[in-house]
Amino acid sequence: MPLDCGAMMSDISMAYNTYGTLNEDKSNAILLCHALTGDQYAASRQPITGKDGWWSFMIGPGKILDTDRYFIVCSNILGGCMGTTGPLDIDPDTGKPYGLNLPMITIGDMVRAQALLQDYLEIPDWFAVMGGSMGGMQVLQWASAYPERCFSAVPIATAAKHSAQNIAFHEVGRQAVMADPDWQGGNYYESGRKPRAGLSVARMAAHVTYLSESALHRKFGRNLQDREDLTYGFDADFQVESYLRYQGINFVDRFDANSYLYITRAMDYFDLASDHGGSLAKAFAGTNTRFCVVSFSSDWLFPTSESKDVVRALNAAAANVSFVEIETDKGHDAFLLETPEMLTTIGGFLESTAKSRGIA
Amino acid sequence: MFENARLSRPQDIRVDLQLIAEMIEPNSRVLDVGCAEGTLLSHLISAKNVDGRGMELSQAGVNACVTKGLSVVQGDADTDLVDYPAKGFDYAILSQTLQATHRPKLVLEQLLRVGKKAIVSFPNFAYWRCRAYLALKGRMPMTSSLDYAWYETPNIHFCTLRDFMALCDEIGVTIEKSIVVDNNGKVMKDSVGENRANFFGVQCVFLLSNGQD
Structure with a gap:
């Protein structure tokens, strides 16, 4: 498979999960695109953490993504670390893990690999392509690159380009990983050590961007962690510190540091308009895909203004588009939470789209 | 009086709805603003x-639309019409919303930029009961169906039939068709420019176009 960077990649493995059954017409398949640190375990137990899938509340019999009705596919992205080819896998040319020898991966490459999976599954077109955050970037890329393969598209809490602020946060995370001596220039796989501290700090910083000031305040305030008084030291005195440390440490067990570098870079490189001569409307010219764009009011990582840019471009392309900004104080992470308005919006959209597609 | 003068449309909009529908050619592209x-x-x-699209300010309204399978975006008539390409629609509709916009003139111009034709409906502030309320009570007209006090009404730019026609004249908009409805919901025989109508x-309800089109 040719990559955007110019390199060719062969022997790509794709790890994916499916839920529900493909109907006879092959008209009920939904592709879920996961976010930066997500994986293919959208509705099943994550094998490392033992926790429910990231969209378990959405997927299942009688739920919004009704498995009695739809065939749901979720694959690990190219460059990931949960089974699809990524930096920790063996480079066939050297017999050793790729590490930083893996060519740079883009959102376009991730989608191209998913299209190969679609061919393999013999699904002519997706009834819907859905995802939040980086998953939403993939949704937009899908709708732009393969409009005839997307009957509908649901980009959530996302943008058609990564902002300077977001690139900045990613750079902080990457530098934290690379500053860890255990990173070893990316060749840590056979050393028995890995950049746990660096990746953990990267995750902590990133995690703050997924929340909002008011959500942090509501959840933790200035509450102290298991103590009556300040210790006058650098222990995690505050609950919010303890929470972030926990997030960081847990993340290291389930995620590969090099993968984190590659995927954050892929997001930074994403700019759909620049791929179309600077016009986002051109990226969607002539589309027949039905769009449902969703943003969250307290999301400062992918603010509503970014979604509105997408909606504006879709309107200019005379596309069929619905757009809702959902009022919540839960920040960017709202798309991973059981936000009632998100459920009614997406549920209503899918219901009416299924009707027009003739899915019983 | 003023059965339709509220920001959120009243439940019974059958008259307005019927009249607007009658003005629209089948199979056309329509944008319903508000x-x-x-x-x-x-x-x-x-x-x-029709191939219909909508714009609505409230999240609840947009959600209700999306659930019905309608393509509706959350947006504000005053600020977001500029985002639509020129003449992308056969009709741009503004039903019972003009009086709640901040800049009615600009909105009207935008409607006729976005749509080849515009359909605008609004309550007539020169209706006699309205005049009487002001004349006899000396206070801003308020009724059970228009129960906003002057300081909290979303309807900030009321106009009369004559005011609207003057605005159309001023910005070079052609009134292709106009229908005036009386208190019983009946279409009046009087033409829109006559005193009786006002x-x-x-x-x-007005069907409008740009003179040169």
């Missing part, structure tokens, strides 16, 4: 087979 829960849009899609007319 589409509320999508009642008009749904009606136009089923009755006229006195007894409760609401009106």
